[in-house]
Amino acid sequence: MHDTTIHPDLQPLRIPESAKERLNILFIAKNALWEGEIHPQDGNHAMYHREMREVLEGLGLRLTLSETHEILFDPPEGIDFVFPLLNRAGFFNSEMLPPLLCERAGIAYLGANPILRGLSDDKHLAKRSAADAGVPTAPWAVYRKGAPVRQDKCPKAARYVIKPNNSSASWGVEDAYDWEGVEKAVIRIHEDPSNGGQDAIVEPFLEGSDVEVPVVTINGEPQILPMLIFRQSDPSHLRTYYEKRDLVDRSQKYSLDPFEKTEMVARIQELTRMVWEEYRPFDYGRFEFRVNEATGEITFLELNLNCNLWSQKVFGVAAKMAGWSQSDLIETLLAEGLRRHGLI
Secondary structure, eight states, rough: OOOOBOOOOOOOOOOOOHHHHHEEEEEOOOOOOOOOBTTTBHHHHHHHHHHHHHHHHHHEEEEEEESSGGGGGGOOOOEEEEEEEEOOOTTTTTGHHHHHHHHHHOEEEEEEEEEHHHHHHHHHHHHHHHHHTTTBOOOOOOOTSOOOOOOSSOOOOOOEEEETOSSSSSTEEEEEESHHHHHHHHHHHOOOOOOOOOOEEEEOOOOSSEEEEEEEEETTEEEEEOOOEEEETTTTOOOOOOHTTTOOTTTTTTEEEOOOOOHHHHHHHHHHHHHHHHSSSSEEEEEEEEEEEEEEEEEEEEEEEEOOOOOOHHHHHHHHHHHHHHHHHHHHHHHHHHHHHTTO
């Protein structure tokens, strides 16, 4: 078995200067042109997109910027490669649209292909593929919008987590303690007027903290960056969208720390390798497990391909722990994508 844990002497990839001069990179993100700090709706996500643009500019790349996927409806001449970060475009399954439009236009792009993006972004399907691979996964039920909301398919639990099946950053998450509460939460997600309604997923609430496993690909082989844990002061606390986006004070509730419990790290590495085989090639992604440090229980939660790369979040912090700068991280991801598509 290959050792896929990142080594301290593993060097970041570089984009040749000749390629920087030759290639035109299209960067698409909702806040690609943002110049401010916290956004009133998008919170720190706008700062993240601004930082990404600034890093790409700092690499000396030829850039085209867009805040909407519409630029790919009729792409401008000369676009060689797309760096898509438009993961929440305001409509159902929007995560799949940028890679689909790139495929339509015949333009190479960073990240997994559209069907794999769909598989990973659909939490129900991602859990099913993980369970099929033999990875411990808590029972769950998916309630598709327009399908019956039946109690008989709901797992038994003392407390439930209910959220949109394709949500990110815990958008729309709720909890409930009985079927009546579950049913009402599912219907609210189905009928949410802000986004036209979504599918809902229901699973037992698992006490513990989330261990985040960032994975980069180097020369075709996935590599695990140092793991981090969102250690919660209250293991029963349910993290919200507003906390994840820094729209409310969360400083006393949890901290992002290195996860260094050797035996558990080794087991999570093994489980991550089992999960990622379904998604290769994906360039980069974050795999998430719920860990009960008291009992040693490890449960797969979800994965996020084309995930958040901000220097203040998991990927940026893990890269720094590995001895890389934020610029090293972004250049490595971009260089790998360009290499995979034969552009360098």
